[in-house]
Amino acid sequence: MRNQQKLSVAIVGAGIGGLAVAAALRKYFIEPVIYEQADAFARVGAGIQQSPNAVKVHRWLGIEERTRAAAFVPTSSLNRDALSGKVTNDHPLGRAVEARYGAPYLTMHRGDLHDALAAIVPAHNIRLGKKLTQLCERGARVALSFADGSEVEADAVIGADGVHSLVRDHVAGPAQARFTGRLAYRTTFPVSLLRGVDIGTARTKWWGKDRHIVIYFVTARRDEVYFTTSQPEKADWMTRESWSTTGDLGEMRAAFASFHSDVQKVLAAAPQVHKWGIYERDPLPAWSKGNVVLLGDACHPMTPYMASGAAMALEDAAVLARAIDEADTFDAAFRLYEQTRKPRASLVQAGSSANNWMRTDTNPDWLYGYDASRVPLRSKLAADASTYYES
Numbered sequence: 001m002r003n004q005q006k007l008s009v010a011i012v013g014a015g016i017g018g019l020a021v022a023a024a025l026r027k028y029f030i031e032p033v034i035y036e037q038a039d040a041f042a043r044v045g046a047g048i049q050q051s052p053n054a055v056k057v058h059r060w061l062g063i064e065e066r067t068r069a070a071a072f073v074p075t076s077s078l079n080r081d082a083l084s085g086k087v088t089n090d091h092p093l094g095r096a097v098e099a100r101y102g103a104p105y106l107t108m109h110r111g112d113l114h115d116a117l118a119a120i121v122p123a124h125n126i127r128l129g130k131k132l133t134q135l136c137e138r139g140a141r142v143a144l145s146f147a148d149g150s151e152v153e154a155d156a157v158i159g160a161d162g163v164h165s166l167v168r169d170h171v172a173g174p175a176q177a178r179f180t181g182r183l184a185y186r187t188t189f190p191v192s193l194l195r196g197v198d199i200g201t202a203r204t205k206w207w208g209k210d211r212h213i214v215i216y217f218v219t220a221r222r223d224e225v226y227f228t229t230s231q232p233e234k235a236d237w238m239t240r241e242s243w244s245t246t247g248d249l250g251e252m253r254a255a256f257a258s259f260h261s262d263v264q265k266v267l268a269a270a271p272q273v274h275k276w277g278i279y280e281r282d283p284l285p286a287w288s289k290g291n292v293v294l295l296g297d298a299c300h301p302m303t304p305y306m307a308s309g310a311a312m313a314l315e316d317a318a319v320l321a322r323a324i325d326e327a328d329t330f331d332a333a334f335r336l337y338e339q340t341r342k343p344r345a346s347l348v349q350a351g352s353s354a355n356n357w358m359r360t361d362t363n364p365d366w367l368y369g370y371d372a373s374r375v376p377l378r379s380k381l382a383a384d385a386s387t388y389y390e391s
């Protein structure tokens, strides 16, 4: 839709995917408006891994310098047995991964990634305190209603409103995301609290029988450490609030009492912890309806076991903006986008669900080698979900 800059595009949600797609559309001279329910952006305590495929989107959006300056570059993806400490796979990251894929593997604070994206979307493109309550088609346009009683219309709507997406209900019909029966404890805290305990320079995953923990630095200065766990939860414990529900330190330490002493020391040092229910959905039959389309967790929420949810949201953002630029109508753009992205996102959803990524020798070429800024936009469904790889 080149040269149609007057098109109005509303984005619901200013998370990783919403900000990224806003910045991407602005590259094509479309000025979208993001509607975000939160009144302000907060630096919630969570780490995030950005594999080379994600960093290629940082580069395309113009934030790579900033994210590289903030992030830690782990030397390897180290996988260890939780009881014996035996190494099951030590996959090189650092220089090796950058040489192979043309972009680094970063571990960083989610807040630093969010800040970097927010910095490239001007304030006049963002409306805070706007909780979407309803969507309806009005002729060729879409009307959005908000909790504060206000209403706007747009030519197209992008649902980037996360795992409990309301926009998804409009596109696919109402259905709860599936609680996996597992929950995660996670926190970031100053390295000084470790009192000399060495966590090494890898991103380390300790694999137990039915639970695991991942530990890594989230800053270039190595002054902040992050861990996230996953373990079964007997009680029917669920929360819709993903990021800020507090967990009990004693319960968490007890759940990992059988783990290697290196893990126990890290858990002992944590001053507080958040807990978070792990949800997933099966792939949706269609990613759009009329002029409403989904991306990121709203479209294909996944368990975090391949550390790829944000990477998929970033890739979606780049491909969706390119498709909108290239196609003549939103309908055609959304089909192009879905055809390009669905095989890959579904593959990552399934791989995340299986929770065996990197546990033993793994070839990540198909995941890390993808470049969403250059992948050919498909005009028919891709038979090969492994997509586009350039060495």
Ligand SMILES: Cc1cc2nc3c(=O)[nH]c(=O)nc-3n(C[C@H](O)[C@H](O)[C@H](O)COP(=O)(O)OP(=O)(O)OC[C@H]3O[C@@H](n4cnc5c(N)ncnc54)[C@H](O)[C@@H]3O)c2cc1C
Binding pocket: 012, 013, 014, 015, 016, 017, 018, 035, 036, 037, 038, 046, 047, 048, 049, 050, 130, 131, 132, 133, 160, 161, 162, 163, 164, 165, 166, 184, 186, 228, 242, 276, 295, 296, 297, 298, 304, 306, 307, 308, 309, 310, 311, 312, 313
């Ligand atoms: C503990 C944890 C660890 C993770 N680790 C990694 C990792 O290492 N690497 C990785 O790539 N991914 C990781 N992920 C996944 C990643 O964080 C998500 O996949 C990613 O944030 C999805 O981005 P999104 O924009 O789709 O959704 P979100 O970032 O969740 O953003 C959704 C936004 O929509 C807003 N919103 C929701 N409803 C409404 C409404 N009705 N009206 C207006 N606004 C609304 C929300 O407030 C929020 O700002 C992890 C996730 C978790 C929870």
